[in-house]
Amino acid sequence: MSLRHFLIWLGERLIEWQLAIVLLLAVKFLLPVSAQSYTDMSAFAAGMRESLSNNLADAAFMTQNFLNGDWGLYWANAWRAAGWIIGLHIYLQGLYLFSSLLARQIAPEYPVRGSLMAYLISFAVLCGLYYENHDSGSLRLALCLLIGGCLVVTLSAAFGTLFTEAPKPVKRRPPLPRGPVFAEERAPELTDDLPRVAAPQPSVFRRERLYFSE
Numbered sequence: 001m002s003l004r005h006f007l008i009w010l011g012e013r014l015i016e017w018q019l020a021i022v023l024l025l026a027v028k029f030l031l032p033v034s035a036q037s038y039t040d041m042s043a044f045a046a047g048m049r050e051s052l053s054n055n056l057a058d059a060a061f062m063t064q065n066f067l068n069g070d071w072g073l074y075w076a077n078a079w080r081a082a083g084w085i086i087g088l089h090i091y092l093q094g095l096y097l098f099s100s101l102l103a104r105q106i107a108p109e110y111p112v113r114g115s116l117m118a119y120l121i122s123f124a125v126l127c128g129l130y131y132e133n134h135d136s137g138s139l140r141l142a143l144c145l146l147i148g149g150c151l152v153v154t155l156s157a158a159f160g161t162l163f164t165e166a167p168k169p170v171k172r173r174p175p176l177p178r179g180p181v182f183a184e185e186r187a188p189e190l191t192d193d194l195p196r197v198a199a200p201q202p203s204v205f206r207r208e209r210l211y212f213s214e
Helices: 005-028 041-066 071-093 096-106 111-129 135-164 204-213
Strands: none
Touching: 005 041, 005 071, 005 096, 005 135, 041 071, 041 111, 071 096, 071 111, 111 135
């Protein structure tokens, strides 16, 4: 992998990190908590609105009592906390950076497929690490992060392909026809069986001019 491709890969991971933070915050504020919210679409939408209002009320309480009413400081702390969780758990514990770089090194012509495979491997590692702490809420959270993470990885890898030059196809020469090879070609010898070329004769007009000139 060249330095240019490594910088492109690093830029993809930075963009992907920010998108994953947005995804994590959206899941935290919008994902319904009660199991009854997953019965149908209308109940799920009502559960999302209820979860959003409750989380915003909690955020307002934390901001007014502990951050002197500074909403910017609250969202900055929430952003840093979400980035720390993603960087520590998904990127490092899930070995996502290593597997993503390895996939890009093995198959550089398939960046999206390699990034998806790396994310699925890291997600499987995380599920194995935290299998003992699973419950109904964590299963719903894992499903949302799996679907959203695949979408984020696909978008970041597809964005990186805009800066990657497609490899030029190698023009292959057509194979030469195989056959007997002669050292040299010999001109056919004249024989009595072959017709001989007649000597050149003057044309009719030339003969008449010669006749009258005499």
